[in-house]
Amino acid sequence: MTTFLSFTIVGIVVGCIYALTSTGLVVTYITSGIFNFAHGAIGMVAAFAYWELTVKEHWPVPLALLFVLFVLAPVMGFLIDRLLMRNLHGKPEVITLVITLGLMLFLLGLAETRWDPGFPRTIPKFFAGHDVNLFGVVVSYHQIVVVVVAVAVAIGLRLFLFRTRSGIALRAVVDDPGLAALNGAPPARVRSMGWAIGAMLASLAGILLAPLVTLDILLLTLLVINGYAAAIVGRLRSLPLTFGGGLLLGLFESYAVGYVPGSLLSQLRPTLPVIFLFVALLILPQDRLRVGRAAGRHTTRVPALRTTLMAAGGFVVVAWFVSGQLSVTNLITGGEGLVVALVLLSLLLLTGYGGQISAAQLTFVGFGAFAMGRLGEGGSLLGVFAAVGLAAAGGALVALVTLRVRGLYLALSTVAFAQAMVTVFFQNNNVFGQGGALGVARVHLPGISLQSDRAFFVACSVVFAAAAIGVLALRRASFGRRLAAMSDSTAACATLGMNIAWTKLAVFTVSAGLAGLAGAFYGGLRGSVGSNDFQMLNSLALLLLLAIWGLDSVTGVLLAGLSYALFPVIQSHVPSIHSLVFLATGLGALGLARNPDGVMSKLAPAGDSLRGWWAKRSRGAPLPGERLQGEIVPDEEEALAGVAG
Amino acid sequence: MPALQAERVSVRFGGVVAVDSVDLSIEPAAITGLIGPNGAGKTTIFNVFGGLQQPTEGKVLLEGRDITRLKAHARARRGMARTFQRLEVFGTLSVRDNIQVAAEIRKAWARDRSRPAAVADELLDRIGLRDVAESRVDAIPTGTARLVELARALATRPSLLLLDEPGSGLDHQETAALGDLLLDLASEGMAVLLVEHDVEMVMRVCDRVNVLDFGRLIAEGTPAEVQRDPAVQAAYLGAGDETLEEAGPEGRPSDTPSDRAAVG
Numbered sequence: 001m002t003t004f005l006s007f008t009i010v011g012i013v014v015g016c017i018y019a020l021t022s023t024g025l026v027v028t029y030i031t032s033g034i035f036n037f038a039h040g041a042i043g044m045v046a047a048f049a050y051w052e053l054t055v056k057e058h059w060p061v062p063l064a065l066l067f068v069l070f071v072l073a074p075v076m077g078f079l080i081d082r083l084l085m086r087n088l089h090g091k092p093e094v095i096t097l098v099i100t101l102g103l104m105l106f107l108l109g110l111a112e113t114r115w116d117p118g119f120p121r122t123i124p125k126f127f128a129g130h131d132v133n134l135f136g137v138v139v140s141y142h143q144i145v146v147v148v149v150a151v152a153v154a155i156g157l158r159l160f161l162f163r164t165r166s167g168i169a170l171r172a173v174v175d176d177p178g179l180a181a182l183n184g185a186p187p188a189r190v191r192s193m194g195w196a197i198g199a200m201l202a203s204l205a206g207i208l209l210a211p212l213v214t215l216d217i218l219l220l221t222l223l224v225i226n227g228y229a230a231a232i233v234g235r236l237r238s239l240p241l242t243f244g245g246g247l248l249l250g251l252f253e254s255y256a257v258g259y260v261p262g263s264l265l266s267q268l269r270p271t272l273p274v275i276f277l278f279v280a281l282l283i284l285p286q287d288r289l290r291v292g293r294a295a296g297r298h299t300t301r302v303p304a305l306r307t308t309l310m311a312a313g314g315f316v317v318v319a320w321f322v323s324g325q326l327s328v329t330n331l332i333t334g335g336e337g338l339v340v341a342l343v344l345l346s347l348l349l350l351t352g353y354g355g356q357i358s359a360a361q362l363t364f365v366g367f368g369a370f371a372m373g374r375l376g377e378g379g380s381l382l383g384v385f386a387a388v389g390l391a392a393a394g395g396a397l398v399a400l401v402t403l404r405v406r407g408l409y410l411a412l413s414t415v416a417f418a419q420a421m422v423t424v425f426f427q428n429n430n431v432f433g434q435g436g437a438l439g440v441a442r443v444h445l446p447g448i449s450l451q452s453d454r455a456f457f458v459a460c461s462v463v464f465a466a467a468a469i470g471v472l473a474l475r476r477a478s479f480g481r482r483l484a485a486m487s488d489s490t491a492a493c494a495t496l497g498m499n500i501a502w503t504k505l506a507v508f509t510v511s512a513g514l515a516g517l518a519g520a521f522y523g524g525l526r527g528s529v530g531s532n533d534f535q536m537l538n539s540l541a542l543l544l545l546l547a548i549w550g551l552d553s554v555t556g557v558l559l560a561g562l563s564y565a566l567f568p569v570i571q572s573h574v575p576s577i578h579s580l581v582f583l584a585t586g587l588g589a590l591g592l593a594r595n596p597d598g599v600m601s602k603l604a605p606a607g608d609s610l611r612g613w614w615a616k617r618s619r620g621a622p623l624p625g626e627r628l629q630g631e632i633v634p635d636e637e638e639a640l641a642g643v644a645g
Numbered sequence: 646m647p648a649l650q651a652e653r654v655s656v657r658f659g660g661v662v663a664v665d666s667v668d669l670s671i672e673p674a675a676i677t678g679l680i681g682p683n684g685a686g687k688t689t690i691f692n693v694f695g696g697l698q699q700p701t702e703g704k705v706l707l708e709g710r711d712i713t714r715l716k717a718h719a720r721a722r723r724g725m726a727r728t729f730q731r732l733e734v735f736g737t738l739s740v741r742d743n744i745q746v747a748a749e750i751r752k753a754w755a756r757d758r759s760r761p762a763a764v765a766d767e768l769l770d771r772i773g774l775r776d777v778a779e780s781r782v783d784a785i786p787t788g789t790a791r792l793v794e795l796a797r798a799l800a801t802r803p804s805l806l807l808l809d810e811p812g813s814g815l816d817h818q819e820t821a822a823l824g825d826l827l828l829d830l831a832s833e834g835m836a837v838l839l840v841e842h843d844v845e846m847v848m849r850v851c852d853r854v855n856v857l858d859f860g861r862l863i864a865e866g867t868p869a870e871v872q873r874d875p876a877v878q879a880a881y882l883g884a885g886d887e888t889l890e891e892a893g894p895e896g897r898p899s900d901t902p903s904d905r906a907a908v909g
Contacts, residue, residue: 299737478761481746485735492733492794495695496801497721498750 006137007258013143015250016150017209019243022230024201026242031170031194034085034096035408038103040224042199043206044217045107046073048115050207051123051215069203077199081192084593093407094357095596098547101540102589109583111217125211146208154243228412229277249276274420281405281413298597300553308472312465319461323454331453332525333565338460339522341561342467344546346514349471352552353480354507355487357411359539360418364391364512366426366534368519372440379444387520388513395512399505418536426531436530440523460521467514468554483507541585548588550598646709648673648805648836649694654703656689663689665860676827676837678847681857682880687840688730691809695727696720722754726803728794730810736783743782743793744768747800764800772796788814805836812843824850
């Protein structure tokens with residue numbers, strides 16, 4: 001009985017913290033319509049700032065609390081709203097998602113640079129050393145503080161929303177921003193308030209939680225997944241249900257720790273919130289088909305087959321020529337760039353063309369590498385087929401499980417899936433073997449040796465070129481038109497008789513298969529793979545990278561891949577900046593707040609005028625005016641060949 | 646047998662009754678009009694027919710078969726096509742591709758030997774979209790985009806066509822052409838439901854007209870009967886400064902703001 005009681009108390013305490021953070025998430029969501037993936041990262045920054053002030057600078061605790069909660073946090077929320085979120089109203093959901101994801105990675109990178117993760121830190125508990133005995137269970141003052149604070153916040157928030165002018169204005173904006181504006185509640189100010197309150201609650205949760213666990217950047221940032229789960233229980237709308245969801249998750253975790261056998265637990269424990277999130281997402285009622293026109297999306301013009309073939313051929317020739325000039329190290333770096341570009345190409349098909357968001361693309365790459373490592377001994381082609389097959393099967397499975405959800409909920413589901421796969425599959429000693437590294441052979445074609453670094457580099461370029469031809473051919477075909485149609489208006493597709501589920505299943509399967517192919521080559525390039533290669537956060541970084549360069553530009557994908565591969569090289573020159581990848585991709589994604597269409601949309605006019613100039617020179621006459629308004633995009637593959645050279 | 650039938654359909658949103666026990670039938674080879682002031686429940690019942698809105702009570706029958714619980718895509722496969730009041734075009738595709746992809750989607754479920762490219766070509770001419778065929782749909786005027794939606798719906802070769810204000814955004818001449826096209830379609834055997842602001846057009850092309858007010862069906866009959874109906878007069882008089890009679894067949898062009906206010 002005492003054991004049960006003590007696990008209940010632990011569960012309630014942790015649940016209260018989840019409730020606090022998820023309440024903040026929901027307040028921000030209902031006021032601004034933006035789901036803040038960076039919510040946990042804000043709490044993490046607040047906890048570290050609090051540590052810095054109290055432990056390092058020796059500020060008195062109340063003063064530090066006052067500063068962090070009532071100055072730093074609201075200012076963070078306010079700035080995020082003003083600088084990033086203001087312009088996003090009516091933009092495609094994938095862009096708003098990518099920007100908050102970018103903020104999360106940026107804060108993560110910033111924190112790792114400011115506070116070296118290798119250096120252990122602790123925040124003392126509130127009233128450390130004091131505790132009371134409750135029916136034979138020792139309860140610390142800190143635990144009591146957590147519960148009291150959570151209850152106070154819940155009551156305070158309720159009073160604020162129902163009894164104060166600002167609170168009522170806030171609820172009015174949630175119901176109907178236009179109408180509230182007519183009645184004198186400025187939606188902009190209310191939205192800022194929503195972000196400020198959200199940031200304060202995230203910070204409060206961070207500061208209360210950090211003493212109970214360790215003060216760890218990644219841990220605190222990812223704890224937001226628990227917040228997501230609780231928020232989903234509240235359907236991202238109801239604060240009381242969200243609060244209840246937080247408590248439920250806390251108790252669920254605590255009882256699992258108490259009553260699930262130890263061996264099983266060690267495997268399951270990190271995935272408990274993920275399982276909770278997954279279940280919460282799946283029991284959501286099916287998304288209704290929604291009508292309402294999204295703002296015009298920028299799209300990249302699809303080049304003709306002939307142009308594609310010529311450009312792809314040119315690209316391979318250039319790659320072959322360049323490979324002769326590169327050192328072994330550079331061949332590996334370049335090869336990685338090509339493989340990353342291949343992964344991004346698979347994501348382009350899924351997200352850029354199909355409008356489906358995946359935060360699990362590296363998981364499929366991992367499946368591919370695993371299959372190649374296990375079945376592709378001696379570089380057997382069987383391994384490559386298995387890589388494509390296993391990853392495609394994984395993609396189909398994810399699509400089947402998430403058929404009912406889209407947009408934000410799909411993104412959350414894939415985050416949960418990627419995180420679960422890391423702990424259950426990739427970190428499992430039976431998967432990558434003892435020591436966590438699985439040797440992967442380079443594919444061996446009959447009569448052609450690809451064992452040298454140069455040959456394999458050229459092989460990677462051939463595979464990328466072939467895949468690019470394939471993806472563009474798919475886009476030109478009926479399937480591609482259907483993907484674009486689904487992405488533009490799912491409701492209209494349904495009323496034309498399209499089976500949305502099948503189309504989604506198909507695009508997920510093909511995309512994952514392509515990612516699996518990339519996995520086979522990634523493994524071959526590196527010689528071995530480990531669980532660190534397929535982390536969820538890196539999948540997110542890839543999604544961001546695609547958005548930064550332009551969601552549907554094949555040229556952009558190639559440039560993005562090559563730039564991504566350069567990060568470790570640059571990193572080695574600036575060791576003072578930790579996790580340059582996160583910092584740079586995060587910052588780049590934040591730039592999407594100004595230019596949501598990505599880099600390639602800016603480069604396009606330049607490429608176009610260059611082409612016009614070239615045509616004029618070679619023909620002695622201007623191009624016929626065949627280009628329509630809104631289509632000023634360069635022929636991608638030509639630019640592709642040009643850049644690679 | 647009616648092409649589509651609503652039997653005592655009600656839709657409630659919380660405490661608000663948007664559609665109140667409406668009976669309505671749409672006959673094949675005819676154009677059925679549905680009019681009513683703003684907020685009368687036209688679009689709601691339209692969405693009930695299309696499968697985007699579940700009725701709280703009542704049944705929807707398609708050629709005699711109960712389709713109340715059928716999803717939107719399954720209804721489309723039974724010959725129903727629709728347009729949207731707020732545009733739902735495929736904005737990133739060209740006009741031609743918008744129509745072609747609809748024909749391709751149809752081909753995928755009908756499994757026949759139709760040639761989507763040819764279907765698109767034919768419809769471009771029939772609806773008069775040839776000049777803008779290669780433009781992206783989000784770059785053309787709203788009125789023209791409505792015609793793209795109509796062409797896209799026709800590309801699925803429906804037996805029942807539901808149109809939600811296809812005429813808004815069109816000029817007088819284009820409206821007349823649209824009216825002729827609808828009469829043509831009906832004469833070929835198609836059942837057409839027309840929800841429309843433009844009373845002149847409704848009176849010109851419809852065989853039967855249904856009038857909704859506050860979610861209830863207050864009148865049903867031929868255009869002439871409906872115009873004379875005192876209940877209809879009252880509903881419209883309450884909503885504006887003009888009677889339905891004045892905007893009748895021989896009335897002024899209906900694109901003036903006052904007319905819109907009266908019939909909207």
